[in-house]
Amino acid sequence: MSPAPTPSTSQLPMAKDFSSFLSLEGAARKKSPLKSLLPLMHGDMISLGGGLPHPSTFPFHSLSAQITGMRPQDAQQQQKAKEPHTKASDLVTVPLAPQPDKVESLTASLQYGVGTGIKSLRDFCREHVRSMHRPQYQDWDIILSAGNTDAFSKTVGLLCNRGDKVFVEEWTYPTALETLDPLGVGHIPIEMDGEGMTATGLRRVLDNWGSTPEQANEPKPRVVYLIPTGQNPTGATMSIQRRMDILSVAQDHDLILIEDDPYYYLQFQASDANSYVPSLLSMDTDGRVIRLDTFSKTLAPGCRVGYMSMNARFCDIMQYHNEVTIQQPSGFSQAILAEMLVSHWGQEGYRRYLTENVRTEYLKRSQFLQTQLKTRINPKFASFIEPSAGMFIWIKIHLDQHPRYGTAKDSVLMLDLFRKCVENNVLMVPGWQFSCKPKPTDLDPADVLNCWFDEDATYLRATFAYASFEQMEEASIRFGHALDQIFAA
Ligand SMILES: Cc1ncc(COP(=O)(O)O)c(C=O)c1O
CATH class of the missing domain: 3.40.640.10 (Type I PLP-dependent aspartate aminotransferase-like (Major domain))
Structure with a gap:
């Protein structure tokens, strides 16, 4: 699924002219004459020009962070570590003045x-x-x-x-x-x-x-x-x-x-x-x-x-x-x-970080919450399509199984469910918050316990990104109870 091999750059076409797509604002934006002086500041140039604060007044002498190690030697060190999940760690430091072995200095990057x-x-x-x-x-x-x-x-x-x-x-x-x-x-x-x-x-x-x-x-x-x-x-x-x-x-x-x-x-x-x-x-x-x-x-x-x-x-x-x-x-x-x-x-370390760390963490979390939801909620009452990326599960509520379906508006039944979830101490984002329909003026969207609009918004958005695994399990149990209580009403 990798993109098609790229021909050499010179064989590629130039972009079309999209100038006519610019807004009035976009078309009016112009290069700043003041900023245009900056590229001239190199070599022997002495600048008495730009109002740059003097770096001696910066109270920062260096900037350091302990980061996850992603160099090949860090991976080896990690494999050797006694604790299998210990992450290799690396100290990065940005000095005040430029140094030959550093890509950045604070005098430049804080300027x-x-x-x-x-x-x-x-x-x-x-x-x-x-x-x-x-x-x-x-x-x-x-x-x-x-x-x-x-x-x-x-x-x-x-x-x-x-x-x-x-x-x-x-x-x-x-x-x-x-x-x-x-x-x-x-x-x-x-x-x-x-x-x-x-x-x-x-x-x-x-x-x-x-x-x-x-x-x-x-x-x-x-x-x-x-x-x-x-x-x-x-x-x-x-x-x-x-x-x-x-x-x-x-x-x-x-x-x-x-x-x-x-x-x-x-x-x-x-x-x-x-x-x-x-x-x-x-x-x-x-x-x-x-x-x-x-x-x-x-x-x-x-x-x-x-x-x-x-x-x-x-x-x-x-x-x-x-x-x-x-x-x-x-x-x-x-x-x-x-x-x-x-x-x-x-580049290689960042790519590895993306696939080995970020992706695997969210994959694990996604699978865990999906399994919990599948085992803790009655499939007659709610379902979802398994996400293949991202952080979200979009849960469809099957209101047609509700005893008051057809006699009460869908928005009323959804608000009941949302309140029941809150009562059971489990929070998800109400589907209407992602609706493109105009918000009715008689509802206060900030009053979330009393607001539900859009009869098609029969969804709740859950995320597996943040809660702990124990919390995701407990939240699924609570959501299952809330559904059972609402659908038995
Ligand atoms: C679709 C989408 N765009 C943008 C953002 C915000 O991104 P950023 O933190 O880079 O501003 C989010 C975050 O939730 C998002 O879901």
């Missing part, structure tokens, strides 16, 4: 810089994208972000004007909608199946665009937001064929695809770097995919570091946006990640 992120970390991420995704056009590039939340909101700024609409999966990540709503950018849900957004659903809506009175004067939306792997909340992962079909709709209707993919490296079948389902970026020959990656699920969310891959023109504008917002991710995070990834783990 102001350009909006792309520091070079060593950006180069590492670019090489990771190149080797894992092998983009099929020449002029792609990456830029660091403060994670996918930051990257998505900047992508919306790049492409969407107030009044525009974005295609989204019928159940989607609420933060994405909460990003769009206040900007006056609407969303159009597209049907999903066990593999996520359907290409047929997307094509149908686009082929028939303009056929309803509301759409008569509305331009065809040109942006699709997708979570193709371990989708949040449904856990669905698109097959290769589905990805190709979605891309083909995007080519036929000239769309930009935003590939928000935090769970890509949590594919349970991916026992080595060649067995991941190829990303949309890896199939894109036009430069129409904006891929958002984050270290949140592979290293730690508090790092607040991610990277976005896209055509170079869009990448430049993202850099200008970074320069007037976050400038770049935190220097502490970047410095320690660079030292760990570039000097200690290397």
Whole structure:
């Protein structure tokens, strides 16, 4: 399932010109003249220019972290360790001043810089994208972000004007909608199946665009937001064929695809770097995919570091946006990640960490919670599709088995169940929180014990990511009781 072998870069096409997709905001972003002075500061140049604080005023003399060892010698040491699960550990240190054997120094990484992120970390991420995704056009590039939340909101700024609409999966990540709503950018849900957004659903809506009175004067939306792997909340992962079909709709209707993919490296079948389902970026020959990656699920969310891959023109504008917002991710995070990834783990160590540590942990957890749920709940009352990636199980409640089914609204029965779960001390996220339908004004969404809307939201989202194994077992027992109590009512 590895991406097709890449022809040499010079044989690849150049990205198409997507300038006409830029929003007013995106088109107006320009290179900062102030930041443009920075590249001139090399060699013998004496700068009396930029307002850079003097490093002697930085109260940080070095930065160290004890990290999981992923070098070949660490693996050998781990095998020899008496305790089989002891993780090999390694000390990484970033010194204050540059040193020949170090990739970063605090004087550089804690200083102001350009909006792309520091070079060593950006180069590492670019090489990771190149080797894992092998983009099929020449002029792609990456830029660091403060994670996918930051990257998505900047992508919306790049492409969407107030009044525009974005295609989204019928159940989607609420933060994405909460990003769009206040900007006056609407969303159009597209049907999903066990593999996520359907290409047929997307094509149908686009082929028939303009056929309803509301759409008569509305331009065809040109942006699709997708979570193709371990989708949040449904856990669905698109097959290769589905990805190709979605891309083909995007080519036929000239769309930009935003590939928000935090769970890509949590594919349970991916026992080595060649067995991941190829990303949309890896199939894109036009430069129409904006891929958002984050270290949140592979290293730690508090790092607040991610990277976005896209055509170079869009990448430049993202850099200008970074320069007037976050400038770049935190220097502490970047410095320690660079030292760990570039000097200690290397590309190979990071890939091994992804498959051997991150993937195996979530695989184990996923299998455990699935087994617990299967043995502790009555299959007549609830079921789920086994996720093949990510962190989530999307539990469908079979309300048609409820004694009051048909006489009480589904939303009333679901709210009863949710309250019963809380009473039994087990918490899951109500399905309506991922709904794309407009929230009724007479309900307060923050009043979660009294709110349930969308008659189709007969789901609860559970995660196996965080609770201990004992807690997952106990939670499954409690959920089973809550279901029994509600369905006996
Ligand atoms: C689909 C999706 N996108 C983005 C994020 C947030 O990512 P980050 O921590 O990089 O901002 C999440 C986290 O839950 C997510 O599920």
